[in-house]
Amino acid sequence: MKFLEDLxxxxxxxxxxxGKLEKLHYLFEAGETFLFTPPTVAGKKGAQIRxxxxxxxxxxxxxxxxxxxxxxxxxxxxYQHYLALGQADASAVDMMTVGLIQVIPIILVSYTAGGLxxxxxxxxxxxxxxxxxLVTGLLIPLIVPATIPLWQVALAAIFAVVIGKxxxxxxxxxxxxxxxxxxxxxxxxxxxxxxxxxxTYLGDASTVEGFSGATFLGLAATASSEGxxxxxxxxxxxxxxxxxxxxxxxxxxxxxxxxIGETSVLMCLIGAAVLVLTRVxxxxxxxxxxxxxxxxxxxxxxxxxxxxxxxPAHYHLVIGGLAFGAVFMATDPVTCTQTxxxxxxxxxxxxxxxxxxxxxxxxxxxxxxxxxxxxxxxxPLIDFYVIQANKKRRLQRATV
Numbered sequence: 194m195k196f197l198e199d200l201x202x203x204x205x206x207x208x209x210x211x212g213k214l215e216k217l218h219y220l221f222e223a224g225e226t227f228l229f230t231p232p233t234v235a236g237k238k239g240a241q242i243r244x245x246x247x248x249x250x251x252x253x254x255x256x257x258x259x260x261x262x263x264x265x266x267x268x269x270x271x272y273q274h275y276l277a278l279g280q281a282d283a284s285a286v287d288m289m290t291v292g293l294i295q296v297i298p299i300i301l302v303s304y305t306a307g308g309l310x311x312x313x314x315x316x317x318x319x320x321x322x323x324x325x326x327l328v329t330g331l332l333i334p335l336i337v338p339a340t341i342p343l344w345q346v347a348l349a350a351i352f353a354v355v356i357g358k359x360x361x362x363x364x365x366x367x368x369x370x371x372x373x374x375x376x377x378x379x380x381x382x383x384x385x386x387x388x389x390x391x392x393t394y395l396g397d398a399s400t401v402e403g404f405s406g407a408t409f410l411g412l413a414a415t416a417s418s419e420g421x422x423x424x425x426x427x428x429x430x431x432x433x434x435x436x437x438x439x440x441x442x443x444x445x446x447x448x449x450x451x452x453i454g455e456t457s458v459l460m461c462l463i464g465a466a467v468l469v470l471t472r473v474x475x476x477x478x479x480x481x482x483x484x485x486x487x488x489x490x491x492x493x494x495x496x497x498x499x500x501x502x503x504x505p506a507h508y509h510l511v512i513g514g515l516a517f518g519a520v521f522m523a524t525d526p527v528t529c530t531q532t533x534x535x536x537x538x539x540x541x542x543x544x545x546x547x548x549x550x551x552x553x554x555x556x557x558x559x560x561x562x563x564x565x566x567x568x569x570x571x572x573p574l575i576d577f578y579v580i581q582a583n584k585k586r587r588l589q590r591a592t593v
Contacts, residue, residue, distance in 0.1 A: 257467060258521075261464055269456055277434075300330075307330050314354075339393075340394050365527055368569060407430065445459060455518075475529070481543075519544070543564045
């Protein structure tokens with residue numbers, strides 16, 4: 194690494210003020226600080242902070258936390274492919290190969306399209322190229338189906354960076370989760386490629402008889418509208434080719450159709466452990482999202498006005514993208530609440546809204562996306578009232 198550092202130091206004058214490549218200074222700076230610790234230090238006077246963490250290390254920690262979901266997602270894409278073909282006994286290597294062929298291009302397109310926009314804005318506005326897209330560029334592929342056209346991934350990444358972040362001033366200034374903005378764009382612009390029975394990559398192969406590519410939430414919404422018990426509907430839909438697919442243990446493990454990286458609750462919890470132990474994400478937010486979803490599920494069980502409401506409350510914790518959204522989306526340090534009490538309110542509301550959207554809006558059975566985006570908007574308001582309430586209590590104590 195010493196050789197690389199010396200090489201960069203020799204080239205550095207060209208990119209500094211007055212150099213031949215001055216206009217590319219921030220592009221060079223982005224590469225340099227990605228590889229090595231930034232050389233800037235605080236002045237001798239004023240506040241001094243000693244901490245190994247900075248924005249770059251924080252973002253890389255999130256990327257590391259996403260690796261379990263990514264690897265499992267790659268395997269599951271291949272597993273679902275061979276399961277749909279009636280070849281569940283295919284080797285793990287074959288499954289990983291199919292998954293890699295489908296997932297890697299999506300990741301490359303996401304990073305390339307969004308990264309180019311980041312660089313362009315950095316050079317035009319003459320501000321440092323931040324590392325936020327290290328995370329966003331990986332989150333976007335994990336929340337879309339493996340069958341999504343690559344040009345749509347590119348459009349979604351560009352839309353998310355421009356409309357979701359740069360128009361507000363760049364990293365740290367956005368009011369909506371950038372990755373969720375990309376998914377919302379796809380959801381409303383190209384609904385046929387992001388909803389329905391599109392979650393299993395089939396290629397040109399023929400499926401086994403009775404195959405259904407619908408998710409648990411899709412089957413539950415259809416069953417509820419037809420007045421059929423959800424448990425009966427999901428069992429019958431998979432009984433001929435994948436018996437037990439929607440049993441609770443399998444839902445927890447994640448061997449089910451769905452977006453590439455969000456099917457496994459177990460992998461999401463491993464990622465949560467990394468984020469919470471390194472203090473990169475708030476455990477309050479993650480836990481409260483699950484609490485909110487569970488309480489809303491219990492309330493619906495008491496009402497039981499339709500078949501969807503009768504789903505056992507704990508099933509809401511393992512179906513759809515709730516776990517992935519709770520761990521990697523709701524905890525976005527920019528768009529979530531900043532106060533301790535606010536984090537509880539914010540998380541519980543996301544969990545409750547997710548279940549409400551699932552049950553009452555069959556057009557959008559996956560509610561975590563809309564719930565997170567909606568609560569992003571309300572996060573500053575929650576913090577405002579929490580702070581006002583705290584100031585009021587302190588003033589009352591001061592006057593006693």
